[in-house]
Amino acid sequence: MSTDLSAVDEWKRWHEQRVETVSGPHGPLSLVGTHWLADYPEGQLPAIPGQWTEDGEEVVLRAAADDGLLLDGRPFAGEVRLGTDGGASASRVVLGERRLMVMRREGAWAVRDFDPASPARRAFQGIEATPYDADWSLPGRFSPYGSENTIQVENADGRARGLGLGGELAFQVGGVEHTLQATVEADGSLWAVFxxxxxxxxxxxxxxxxxxxxxxxxxxxxDFNRVTLPPCAFADHFICPFPPPGNTLGFAVEAGERNLDGRSSV
Structure with missing residues (x-):
């Protein structure tokens, strides 16, 4: 193991911020439900008041005053058309301390229910992570495909969905080259499921x-030191994609986030 004190301190701050983020009132641990509107044609979602229906490029919410919903911070009654929210923190509709986030995946609409009182958040003990090791920060090279390649992969909820792959990320471990297929994000950064x-x-x-x-x-x-757990490690209601073919490395990556403290590997 080799270390760099400044890099170690930066990693410690990163790890602390990760713990704060996931354990926040509306972080991943607070997700108690993802309700696909197609599964509820009458618009009645489990434990969520109002009527939620999809209408093309929008979701229509109808609610009465006694439903107790707030829209943009004000009591809501009537009908409103909603688009996708930018995350739980940007949810337009709330119920008490809960945030009801509208989302869309491959044309399918859903409402996510984030509840700060979730059992997972109350039981959270921390994230098990391997201390920083400079040997796991590796030089790499990205080779983009000519165009994005979308493949179907199974997701944590048992459904197959498209995963867009933009190229291959190559690096060496122990003098042997390995590659991972990666997605190119909107800001140009790379994301790989492995x-x-x-x-x-x-x-x-x-x-x-x-x-x-x-x-x-x-x-x-x-930098494998900053490998993270997928959201579905924190709550069963996330739809994380499984690794695409070729993204299973034959060696152990003993770096980064490993599991939740107090939970066996699954």
Whole structure:
């Protein structure tokens, strides 16, 4: 193991911020339901007042005053047309301390219910993570595909969905080159869903790797110290994609977030 004190301190701050984020009132641990509107044609969602129906590019919410919903911070009664929210913190509709986030995936609408009183949030003990090791911060190179390649992969909720892959991220471990297929985000950064030899045996069954946007020459730092658990490690109602074919590494990545404290690997 090799270390750099400034990098160690930065990693510690990153880890502390991650714990604060996931354990926040409306962080991943507070998700208690993802309700797909197509499964509720009458618009009555479990434990959520009002009538929620999809209408093309919008969701229509109808509610009475005694439903207790707030829209944009004010008591709501009547009908409103909603688009997608930018996350739980941007949810326009709330119920008490709960935030009801409107989302869309591949044309399908859903409402997510974030409740600060969730059992998962109350039981949270922390994130098990391996201390920073400079040997896991590796030089890499990204080779983009000619165009985005969308493949169907199984998601944590048992449904297959499209995963857009923009190229291959190459790096070496122990003098051997390995590659991961990665998604190119809107800001140019990379995101890869991967498993490794420790998955389910010391680490969660799969994890997320993110890198900054590669340089013009494709070079980028691949820092496994900042590998994160997927949202579905915190709540069963997330729809995280499983690793695509070829994204299971044959060695153990003993770095980054490994599991939730107090929980066995699954």
């Amino acid at each position: 498993a490794d030899a420790s998955s389910g045996q010391g680490s969660y069954r799969f994890r997320f790797l993110r890198t900054p946007a590669p340089g013009a020459d494709g070079r980028v730092t691949v």
